[in-house]
Amino acid sequence: MTAIFYFLSIILGFLGSLMLPTALIAISAGHSDLAEEFLLTAGLTGFLSGGVFFALRGQEKELVNAQTYLLCILVWIGLPFVAAFPFVISGQLSGINALFEAVSGLTTTGASMFRTLEEVPTAIIFWRSILQWFGGFLTLLTFLLILAPNGVGGLPNRHIGMMERAFGEESGRTFYVARQVGGAYAILTLILAWLLILSGIPPFEAMCLAFSTLSTGGFMPIDGTLASYDNRWAEFLIALGMIAGATSIFWHRMAVRGKLQMLTEHRESYYLFGLMAGLGLLYSVTLFRLAGSASVLPPLSALRQGFFTAVSLVSTAGFEIRHADVTVLPGLLVACLALIGATPFSTAGGLKLYRIGAMLMQAGREVGRLIYPHSIRGGRFGKTEYTIQLMKSIWASFLLSILLVIVVAVVLSHDIGHFDGALFAAISAFSNIGPLYSAGWNATNAWPDYYQLSLISKYALIITMIFGRFEIIVLLGAININFWRR
Template structure:
């Protein structure tokens, strides 16, 4: 393998990280946060020097369209960039190195778990930096899913659209260029639209910006302590619910829908499943809120918005703390299960993904039917398109690999002194990139037995950081990379 090529691309990614710091630098300067400004300039200098040195030293490399190189670069990006991105957290706060790294990995993988006890003392430029990292991590997630992971899974058994077929042809470089050309304008446009609507919903400008960056990336970082309900804006809750849904379904489906091709968008079942899950969950949470806290006058509409936003936050693995009362009504087991399932493919959401679950259930039903009636004639099983045997085999392998890693992670976290239920919640939320639900579930169901994230040991922080990277990278991609690296050239 050409290691020089991997290092060369990593150098460019580090230079991109420097560019991402510019809004945080501008805010630190505008708010006269002298310490933050110095920290970002120092971090930018170190990162820029490292990136520039790598690009200069290893320049002139031929960009090859090879799966081994693409997966190696992706793993190095997820694991390496957070190390440099963690420097502002380490410099500006009392965090230890493992806490700063945890915060950086959580942001970049759009997980959203936080090691900050409270945000009131954190510089606003650093809060913006977390949101920017989440946004950039969401973009990398989408690009890598289309350019690298989609071909690896063979289309996941779906009838690919013309756009998706184009993205599978011509090697990793062409796939990446195509993904950026299609995704970046749409991703940025959704962020701007979310920001504008939040401003119209009377959310303060800084909070609206951070919320928009975290919503479209389904990251879940809050710009201040507390819940979304404390803003007192029904409109903001509905806006967040809509854009969490758009962030958690296929980016191609969103492109098709916004392009006015409603017939094509309606032919895809997975977004419909996600939407139905949000609507059903919203109705259930709204009903429970109504029964527990009877509405007075127009408060019923507030319950509807809280219910929909809470359901969207859970189903999409975003993890915004919508309302303490709403999440306290959701059973602990259901929180763990929904986080593990996740939302849509080719999105920034985490989890196993709805489409894969539907395909496994459909194939299981077909096999059971064949076992009960072995001599009957069965039509070809179709689940949102052609279900190829090689694809369903890949998805089952991914499922069992996820369960194995999850079990090992729970055992290792338990060994650090965390109770079993807390270890299970931490493992699921880290591997599914649904980090805020650890704190939400802890407060609602486990507060007496579960430590906060900032109370966990360094080993627990490192284990969860590794799980967040594995969840965002996709376990099957890591296994495929290991196989490619171990086989003979």
């Protein structure tokens, strides 16, 4: 347990340090009382995390067996309570609403309890955005250090050595990976923010958009959609940022290092690009057809809106150029695409293309076995060979995820009053694409907003958002006594 509390104190301290720039934002906006509250919370968090860190600094810090699972659970369940505190002390949200907002931020879901941002202090808006950015970083670390090394849900681990090859000491692996990922993640965010400022977006809003884009979160710093800026370059940059957030960090690393052979073998990213392109074309044609004429929606505008909507949906970011663009396609198709998500080792949510590709490949093999019973054929996805054990893990993860979505949808259906609305809310929470539920599917506004849901529904969505990030199998492993004994 010593290692668990040690690493937990570091993560808690990092979260507390994010309150310092938020306090500076409050001071610059003239909200001195709010700045004092952020500084006080940061001080208390730093005192607690620092005390634990220095007390355990000389102790054994190797995580074994289910300890990594327990650390993952404590991080994703415990941090939101600390992150929710600023919402409470500022008086903007209270109780369960503040916890919902914090969980939505850290899990990069983007579902909000705020009715409008017009009266919300800039520091709180910044805090929401930086929570999403930090949540995206935690998501990457969760994949790299816990889920993939343990083979959770059949996630691939063939490229993890790229993050560790330059560092031989096993005890420092966690810090080395965190520095590598965190450095690249921060640099990309700063570059995107700088480019957005050059495109004409105000600096504060550009930084908030950069936080939400790279994390594929979807929180907007203003009311409305991106159309409020009327900035084509900003829309293009945000689309590129969402693509970067939805693709694997290993693909980025191989591209930077010029490893062309490995780039061609990493097929998930190319399937992702193909899916975005095909879906974007479908959205563009549908939007143009619904507009009726080129005078209402010019072809280039239809292409711009269509491809942006496709990228936003597949990356599970949830940004919109025009409200309800995502709803022009059949709801079942959109729900399935949102449930699939993007690639592993990205900040995007969903089941991941890797798993869907594995299940489709296995289905093809089984059909081929029916036609040619005595044939021997392997199954590969790039360099990855799909074994029976791997497929068992993938199918188990898929089944548990679908069961979770169905159970949550049933729970929500009584409150929402429509099963289709409950299903969209459950999928939006699990795939961490909260704005999807609020995209305007129901013209009569019969679906309640997030802040109008009952207490039970809010708790159900909070649990679903968290499970969407650390996998249900992790919880089952952490509470399995036999797993601890081994």
